[in-house]
Amino acid sequence: MKRKKVLALGLIAMMSAMTFAGCGSSASKDGAGDSASADGASGKVYYLNFKPEADEAWQKIAKQYTEETGVPVTVITAASGTYEETLSSEIVKDEAPTLFQVNGPVGLANWADYCYDLKDSSLYNELTSDSFALYNDDAVAGIAYVIESYGIITNTKLLEEAGYTTDDIQSFDDLKKVAEDITARSSELGFSAFTSAGMDGSSDWRFKTHLANLPIYFEYQDKGIDSTDAIEGKYLDNYKAIWDLYINNSTCKPADLAGKTGDDAENEFVEGKAVFFQNGSWEYANLTDKGMTDDELAMIPIYIGAGDEKNQGLCTGTENFWCVNSEASEEDIQATIDFLTWMVTSEAGTKMLSEQIGVIPFKKAADTTNLFVLNDRAYTEAGKTPVSWNFTTMPSEEWKNGVGSALTAYAAGTGSWDDVVSAFVDGWASEYAASH
């Protein structure tokens, strides 16, 4: 009898454990938050981090800050590609993030209600230029914390083997000439011009977002605007030209691009199967980790045959803005601003940001060893104008997906270029209307 009772109790315990286990939080919390009450400190910081690749560095720096100041800092990183979802659910909790991020003006539209005005904060004063702040009317809703560049990453050794140097590429026509020459001799050389322009979800942003920035940028430049409710598509022929160049001079046939991933392109580049690889300064660590060295790497501008090509630099800008949660308590808001100010002024903080994140737009930024960032600096110093990041004004994710689908179908031959134009121009107008 007794045994049965024990058995019954055991079953109940197991059932309860099973039903409640599902309710537990799956996010990994750093221990720092636990010491909140220990010293009775006036505020605490909870950062919902966007960049999974920098999670470890954030955890470490948070711990160091807590040791130095006694202010608890919790850093939780959203899984890749789920930031909006995670933020939506975290922000309504009692212990909501005091610090989060938005991706430019379109992202801000969702979160403007939650953004504390940072105009009078010590953090805002540390910015090297007003242009790195994200404004919501007059309020400073966000502060950019990293400046990144993208362009065509070039394997200079292979380029030399083909008989060229980066100096030979000063315009779209040069790039086309070099790429097509490499394609013509690819069996003899043993490599192709471009890595696969994969349109899998892990890679399609390079073309539907980053490459699409160029025709948008040149149109904005012509019209002297920095956002629009309807794009005209004036430079779409140039977009077609560069896309054709990518897909026809690549390591694989255009029809296979639909299934190629970001890793595929990266591996092809590292293995020396292609000379050119469109990507950004954030890719530097991945390439060097896989054994590539500075003397075989360079980043050159993406020429599309528009504007003043002689003076065109890399595409440089930001889409990452820190926002402080206005719903948090006053002490927490202050603690968060103090933490960020420390991050961008102290030696430890700036060093971590420069090494792990990239160039930061703050007065006391530590120097960087990222070659692509140095490339960007050299272009700017030579008097070239960087292409700004206008893809933050793209009307919605839905618009990007529409352009991506059309590009994929065009590459495979199941769709026409007219579909791309329609997704680009008509899609812009309808998506802009849908989001406003």
Next chain:
Amino acid sequence: MNKSKAVKLRFCEWGMIIFREDHFMEKAIRRYWPIFVLPTLAAFSVGFIYPFVQGLYLSFCKFTTIKKSTFIGFGNYAYAITDADFWHSFWFTALFTVVSTVLINVIAFAIALALTKEIKGSNFFRTVFFMPNLIGGIVLGYIWQILINCVLSIAEKPLLALDATYGFIGLTILMCWQQIGYMMIIYIAGLQSIPDDYIEAAKIDGATSGQILFRIKIPNVMPSITICSFLTITNGFKLFDQNLALTGGEPAHASEMLALNIYNTFYSRTGPQWKGYGQAKAVIFCIMVILISMIQLKFTKSKEVQQ
């Protein structure tokens, strides 16, 4: 038949519990039922009923987060039922559910029949067939994407992301591969619970194996058919992970199923109205799934026989 020996099958969504009626256990359950029911009921209320009611309310609102919502009435529903993509995904999902339910159940039952015959290594085969079910949907989706794309590329056909027909076929293959093993286990349990004397008596009476199958085995495994068709229909309707990983709804939403359509409505545009639209679609979706599975349960239950 001796009642105390009768085996009752009780099922719940994530598995099945078989227990022999036992006088002691029955008494214990009668006395201690609150201890068994209450923890689950509490978890169910917190984890399901409360969010469901809140979700129902939010479907009438414009909102960014669940705390900042403004009531707007039936506007969200008006949008949801006029959205062409939503209806496209509904029909795509419905077709997929029909095809996958039929295929999975027929094949799973056939395998179960084969593996209840006394052949060497049938335990080994049962394990092998069950194994795909242990892999998560996202992982399976990506693995099958690579496999199918590779085959399509060699055959010089458009890849999965370019053609919704291949996307549909791919999803069907993937779901069959994943679920047949699970349903097979349920059918095996059903087949094994048919008393041997029934079949023996039929054989003596000179029944053919076809007659044994259709007149004895199938009527007696109706409870298994009920639960298996319930599981496959709801799984088909609710499919999300595999759809996201295998086709991602490409090309241009053509292979997008209902759950993915709701997700995309929620997250692919900014602005508070989109959350409300997504929420309204989710409520419609929920009602649809409940209705369809109720009809199915009623239909198959009516065919069950008492042993």
